[in-house]
Amino acid sequence: MSDPATAPALLEVRDLVKHFPVRGGILNRVVSRVHAVNGVTFDVRKGEILGVVGESGCGKSTLGKTVIRLLEPTDGQIRYEGKPLHELGHRDMMPFRRKMQIIFQDPYSSLNPRLTVRKMLREGIRFHGSVPEAEIDDYIVELIRQVGLRKDAADRFPHEFSGGQRQRIGIARALALKPEFIVADEPVSALDVSIQAQILNLLLDLKENLDLTILFISHDLKVIEHFCDRVLVMYLGHIVEELSCDALHEEAVHPYTKALLGANPINDPDDRRELEVLEGDVPSPFDPPPGCPFAGRCPLVEDRCRQEMPPLVDRKTAGHRVACWAVEE
Amino acid sequence: MVARFFRSRGARKFMANRLAVAAFLVIAGYLLVAGLVWFTGIITLEETLGRIGASYQPGLWGAQRSGKRIEDATFWFEVAQNAADRGDFETARGGVAFYERRLTGELDADEIKARVARGIALAKEVLVVEGFDESASVLPKVDEIDAIVVELFPHPEGWDAFMYGARHVLGTDRQGRSISFRAIYSIKVAVQVGVVTALFAVLFGSFVGAAAAFFGGWIDHAVIWLYSTFSSIPYLVLLSVLVYMFNDTSVDKTLIPLYVAFGLTFWVGPCRVIRGETLKIKELEYIQAATAIGFSRTYILIKHVIPNTAHLMFINASLLFIGAIKGEVILSFLGLGVKSGPSWGIMISQSKAEVVSGFFWQIGTATVLMFVLVLAFNILSDALQDAFDPKHV
Ligand SMILES: Nc1ncnc2c1ncn2[C@@H]1O[C@H](COP(=O)(O)OP(=O)(O)OP(=O)(O)O)[C@@H](O)[C@H]1O
Ligand code: SF4
Ligand SMILES: [Mg+2]
Numbered sequence: 016m017s018d019p020a021t022a023p024a025l026l027e028v029r030d031l032v033k034h035f036p037v038r039g040g041i042l043n044r045v046v047s048r049v050h051a052v053n054g055v056t057f058d059v060r061k062g063e064i065l066g067v068v069g070e071s072g073c074g075k076s077t078l079g080k081t082v083i084r085l086l087e088p089t090d091g092q093i094r095y096e097g098k099p100l101h102e103l104g105h106r107d108m109m110p111f112r113r114k115m116q117i118i119f120q121d122p123y124s125s126l127n128p129r130l131t132v133r134k135m136l137r138e139g140i141r142f143h144g145s146v147p148e149a150e151i152d153d154y155i156v157e158l159i160r161q162v163g164l165r166k167d168a169a170d171r172f173p174h175e176f177s178g179g180q181r182q183r184i185g186i187a188r189a190l191a192l193k194p195e196f197i198v199a200d201e202p203v204s205a206l207d208v209s210i211q212a213q214i215l216n217l218l219l220d221l222k223e224n225l226d227l228t229i230l231f232i233s234h235d236l237k238v239i240e241h242f243c244d245r246v247l248v249m250y251l252g253h254i255v256e257e258l259s260c261d262a263l264h265e266e267a268v269h270p271y272t273k274a275l276l277g278a279n280p281i282n283d284p285d286d287r288r289e290l291e292v293l294e295g296d297v298p299s300p301f302d303p304p305p306g307c308p309f310a311g312r313c314p315l316v317e318d319r320c321r322q323e324m325p326p327l328v329d330r331k332t333a334g335h336r337v338a339c340w341a342v343e344e
Numbered sequence: 345m346v347a348r349f350f351r352s353r354g355a356r357k358f359m360a361n362r363l364a365v366a367a368f369l370v371i372a373g374y375l376l377v378a379g380l381v382w383f384t385g386i387i388t389l390e391e392t393l394g395r396i397g398a399s400y401q402p403g404l405w406g407a408q409r410s411g412k413r414i415e416d417a418t419f420w421f422e423v424a425q426n427a428a429d430r431g432d433f434e435t436a437r438g439g440v441a442f443y444e445r446r447l448t449g450e451l452d453a454d455e456i457k458a459r460v461a462r463g464i465a466l467a468k469e470v471l472v473v474e475g476f477d478e479s480a481s482v483l484p485k486v487d488e489i490d491a492i493v494v495e496l497f498p499h500p501e502g503w504d505a506f507m508y509g510a511r512h513v514l515g516t517d518r519q520g521r522s523i524s525f526r527a528i529y530s531i532k533v534a535v536q537v538g539v540v541t542a543l544f545a546v547l548f549g550s551f552v553g554a555a556a557a558f559f560g561g562w563i564d565h566a567v568i569w570l571y572s573t574f575s576s577i578p579y580l581v582l583l584s585v586l587v588y589m590f591n592d593t594s595v596d597k598t599l600i601p602l603y604v605a606f607g608l609t610f611w612v613g614p615c616r617v618i619r620g621e622t623l624k625i626k627e628l629e630y631i632q633a634a635t636a637i638g639f640s641r642t643y644i645l646i647k648h649v650i651p652n653t654a655h656l657m658f659i660n661a662s663l664l665f666i667g668a669i670k671g672e673v674i675l676s677f678l679g680l681g682v683k684s685g686p687s688w689g690i691m692i693s694q695s696k697a698e699v700v701s702g703f704f705w706q707i708g709t710a711t712v713l714m715f716v717l718v719l720a721f722n723i724l725s726d727a728l729q730d731a732f733d734p735k736h737v
Binding site for chain 2: 080117142174
């Protein structure tokens with residue numbers, strides 16, 4: 016396997032923007048827009064696990080779903096192995112649908128309650144013809160074994176499983192089409208801590224065995240640090256820092272990343288307390304102010320921060336980018 | 345599939361509710377009767393329209409005044425006279441077989457005529473000379489009249505006897521028609537209206553509602569506009585218009601105007617509910633998972649969205665079924681609904697005059713049958729809601 020640090024980019028995202036129209040009033044007009052993702056640029060390299068971290072509502076899920084075209088981008092480019100995904104129609108997307116899959120945050124709403132595991136898996140396999148018809152049943156048994164479920168799970172309905180088991184089913188569904196790239200949208204944050212580790216280990220094993228590339232989304236920097244090769248720190252639809260996970264504590268320079276590091280650990284997924292070192296409110300994503308999105312809570316804030324948006328610039332260390340005026344070159 | 349259904353959480357919860365199971369059995373009974381009437385013709389429309397005896401006979405063979413007994417006998421004499429006048433005993437027997445009691449084969453036409461004449465003379469004596477006075481002198485004569493009737497029309501046996509009893513068990517209305525048969529035939533009419541309306545309204549409404557919510561955009565706007573418009577038309581008004589439209593056409597005497605009126609107005613309920621549910625479902629992650637696999641929108645709608653609204657379809661169907669039956673009864677009561685043949689509404693409407701004179705058999709039968717059905721359905725739809733609505737689980 017190639018070294019992720021130097022591997023070629025599998026997915027290139029350029030200036031990606033996703034706005035949600037907010038309708039209201041008696042005429043149901045668009046009254047404002049939620050700026051969920053606000054012009055982000057990054058690469059996902061072949062064979063790496065790229066983390067995305069940020070507080071609830073900062074646009075992590077939106078980003079993950081937009082790069083695989085579950086949501087239509089408002090603006091920007093997405094290239095997969097050089098192919099511009101953002102230009103493809105439903106039919107032309109098909110080969111990429113097979114190659115890119117997603118694991119969802121909520122193991123309860125991500126499985127159709129009316130389908131048995133077998134039907135759920137077979138549906139997609141058949142659709143893409145990724146396995147010859149005669150081998151589908153064996154393949155499903157193998158998949159179920161691979162994600163660590165018992166054989167008899169195949170003919171059960173989702174409500175017969177626990178949260179962790181459901182998440183394994185969700186992983187099996189994502190793997191069924193033999194994808195290359197997987198978006199894991201907070202796959203463990205709805206689970207008990209003891210089960211989180213099992214699922215993360217499963218993901219790691221699968222990644223090694225199946226040669227996957229993973230975009231791993233989490234609000235927990237601790238999990239990201241252990242699990243990922245690199246991390247994108249998001250704040251209010253922007254990437255504020257991008258760096259390698261190896262030297263996270265030493266190299267992190269953005270005030271928000273530092274705050275996140277200080278505020279670790281947030282082990283309890285329900286614990287959405289404000290980060291302790293941070294004061295002030297997250298600005299509303301409906302009507303973002305000009306300048307740095309973090310200005311309202313930043314301990315290092317200067318006048319310039321409120322007027323001008325800091326660009327995401329490369330630092331001396333390769334692969335380290337940061338968007339902050341207070342960080343000297 | 346069926347076995348799975350019975351293993352499912354909802355089904356088990358439903359089965360644990362005894363009242364609901366009882367209601368379900370009651371409804372199954374009604375459906376069975378409706379099916380029997382529909383498929384085997386065990387009770388025909390003609391039978392509900394023909395006389396079977398004196399008017400206003402109380403049910404359960406209640407005590408009869410001699411006047412009633414004579415009236416009843418006179419009815420049978422008329423039947424015999426008509427048969428004898430035609431002189432053709434085979435046809436006569438066929439003709440009166442309708443009344444289940446068969447003309448005795450041993451008597452010839454003259455004999456029958458003589459007995460009818462004697463019976464009528466006796467009846468006149470009692471009625472005209474003696475009046476309705478239930479004195480000692482009247483009763484023997486009435487018994488004698490009864491005896492003549494039994495001679496002319498021996499009691500039927502076997503199945504015929506059962507049907508004869510069933511026909512008379514709840515008495516007769518003003519025109520001497522069987523109340524029990526009319527009420528039972530009305531079950532078929534009601535179930536027919538209920539099933540057709542509920543099926544159409546739920547299938548059409550659900551599909552339209554689900555598609556509107558799922559595809560959104562102008563389709564959704566069009567559907568909302570359509571159902572707002574239709575829900576603002578009361579079906580009574582719509583039906584009055586339809587009744588006048590179809591007046592004096594071949595459609596007039598059928599249930600079609602009812603179907604059209606109910607069909608046009610009733611789909612709105614399920615459409616709204618299913619649209620709301622679909623708005624919720626389409627945001628769920630398993631729909632996104634299906635999108636990520638690459639399925640088409642239509643496939644996702646049909647395979648992943650609509651099946652997950654099935655519990656609401658069931659509940660809506662049971663509500664609409666009852667709505668349609670109540671609507672049919674009300675409209676028939678007003679003379680806008682069923683035009684030919686019986687209906688609970690027509691029976692209740694006809695019993696207006698009877699109730700004043702203390703005759704409750706007709707209105708009682710119609711309302712009890714309707715009440716039990718509606719009650720059973722209300723219990724059922726509550727239980728369905730409890731058992732299958734995820735919010736109640
Ligand atoms: N379908 C939508 N319509 C309108 N607004 C949306 C939609 N989806 C997300 N948003 C908004 O976009 C912003 C980003 O949402 P997103 O789900 O991407 O956040 P997140 O970082 O994944 O948060 P969490 O940790 O809670 O999952 C939020 O303000 C959210 O309210
Ligand atoms: S740009 Fe200014 S406000 Fe934004 S993080 Fe840097 S110092 Fe803080
Ligand atoms: Mg999210």
